[in-house]
Amino acid sequence: MSEPSTATGTPQELQRRLGVFDAVVIGLGSMIGAGIFAALAPAAHAAGSGLLLGLGLAAVVAYCNATSSARLAARYPESGGTYVYGRERLGDFWGYLAGWAFVVGKTASCAAMALTVGSYVWPGQANAVAVAAVVALTAVNYAGVQKSAWLTRVIVAVVLAVLTAVTVAALTSGTTDAAQLDVGSDATPGGVLQAAGLLFFAFAGYARIATLGEEVRDPARTIPRAIPLALGITLIVYAVVAMTVLAVLxxxxxxxxxxxxxxxxxxxxxGWLTPVVRVGAAVAALGSLLALILGISRTTLAMARDRHLPHGLAAVHPKFKVPHRAELVVGTVVALLAATTDVRGAIGFSSFGVLAYYAIANASAFTLTPEEGRPARIIPVIGLVGCLVLSFALPLTSVISGGAVLAVGVAAYAVRRTLVSRRQP
Known part of the structure; x- marks a missing residue:
């Protein structure tokens, strides 16, 4: 296993400051904002009343991924997530491919979340607000992971309060129609699979917990507890809100x-709740953006340590104990995307990359031995097959663009390996 280092070769470690509660909150901050405010409408477009079936299918795949990730994170408690697991269990190439898929896919997610903030706060200047949000949250992350965890607590509390108010108000208004919950009456198998793939975008936040492996106290116990807790709470929130919105609309x-x-x-x-919903949506997207930048920078750190990315990005700030160069680079790239792109299509593109990432996580978990905490064999099998099926059930444009970006990553890896081999005597 590669030893953490700075650009000068001196080993540096991140500080373990996060407990179970903080880890769960970071996972919630990643998932709830992205899912409720960004993925319900496109999923309903794909599956109609089969939206809830798609939600359940996405949750099953996410549970398998979460279980595999938790067991692997307990075995390898260091920054990088599936980049590290794939490297250690399957080989250097698969670790690299997982890291590449994660960084690219989640960078697109960051841009989408930043633009969501902009569209709710100031629709006419969505791109400018999005860039400002990225700059502000990059500065928060730069100041230390503990400050990020405290801010995420506030964000999660606000979002849950808003969703509770919306649900209670809608269900007590007398405008709900239970007949509209006739699940699957107008759905096709392909539509349900596509909806599940799009909704998977909303469940992917638990990866943030695993990628913070070096900053969690007692990771062998904390991570396996935090991941299923965050996923379970999120599923309950999604199910209640999705049923409420379906019953009303x-x-x-x-x-x-x-x-x-x-x-x-x-x-x-x-309607008096509409401004509250707008604020809640913006705050939720900020929570997702905060945790996304946090996770991408840690995977960038891990890849830079192994020189798959520029080695200077492996530096850890001597005071704040964060990968400051990686965070600045990630923040800059996301700000550029937020200034120049549209939120449309970002969910599908991101889902393709993240599903590829988790396919490698499940394959890695399958190789664990019972002594290493291997989950039941069926779990990584269902997770792997589910990821592959959902990834190719996504809209064709997402499959083509996602596949092309993965191919670019493979080509870059091949070029690097060729150059390295030529330098060796």
Missing amino acids: GPERLAVASAPLSDAVHTAGV
Whole structure:
């Protein structure tokens, strides 16, 4: 296993400051903001009333991925997540491919979340607000992971309060129609699979917990506890909110809604909640963006340590004990994307990359021995097959663009290996 180092070759370690509660909150901050405010409408467009079936399928795959990731994170408690697991269990190439898929896919997620903030805060200047959000949260992460954890606590509390208010108001308004929850009446198998692939985007936040492996106290116990807890809480929240919005709007109106929760409270006759929903959406997206930047910078750190990325990015700040160069580079790239791109299509592209990442995680977990904490064999098998099926059930443009980006990564790896081999005597 590669030893953590700075650009000068001096070993440096990140500090273990996070307990179970902080790790769970970081996972919640990653998942809840992305899912509720970004993925419900496109999933309903794909599956109609089969949205809830897609949600359940996505949750099954996410559970398998979470279990595999938790066992691997306990075995390899260092920054990098599946980049490290694939490298150690399957070989250097598979670790690299996982890291590449994660960094690229989640960079797209960052841009999408930043633009979500902009569209809710100031629709006419969404790109400018998005860039400002990226700069501000990069500065928070730079100041130390403990400050990030405290801010995420506040964000999660606000978002859960808003979602609770929306759900209670809608369900007590008398405008809900249980007949609109006739699950699957207008759905096709392909539509349900595509919805599951899109909704998987909303469950991927537990990866942040694993990628913070070097900053968690007692990782062998903390990570396996935190990941399923965060996933379970998120699934309950998603299911309740999705059923509420479906009951109010119905699958057809939900499929075309640009702001599903705002439309739901307006239809329910509680329009006074609309500004609250807008604030909640912006805060939720900020929470996702904060945790996403945190996770991508740690994977970048791990890849830089092994020289798959410029080795200077492996430096750890002597005061704040964070990978400061990696965080600045990630923040700069995300800010550029937020300034120049559109949120449309980002979810599908991100889902393709993250599903590839977790396919490698499940394959890695399959190689664990019972002494190493291997999960039941069926779990990584279902996770691996599920990731592959959902990735190719995504919209064709997402499959093509995601596959092309992975191919670029493979080509870069091949070029690097060729250059290294030529330098050796």
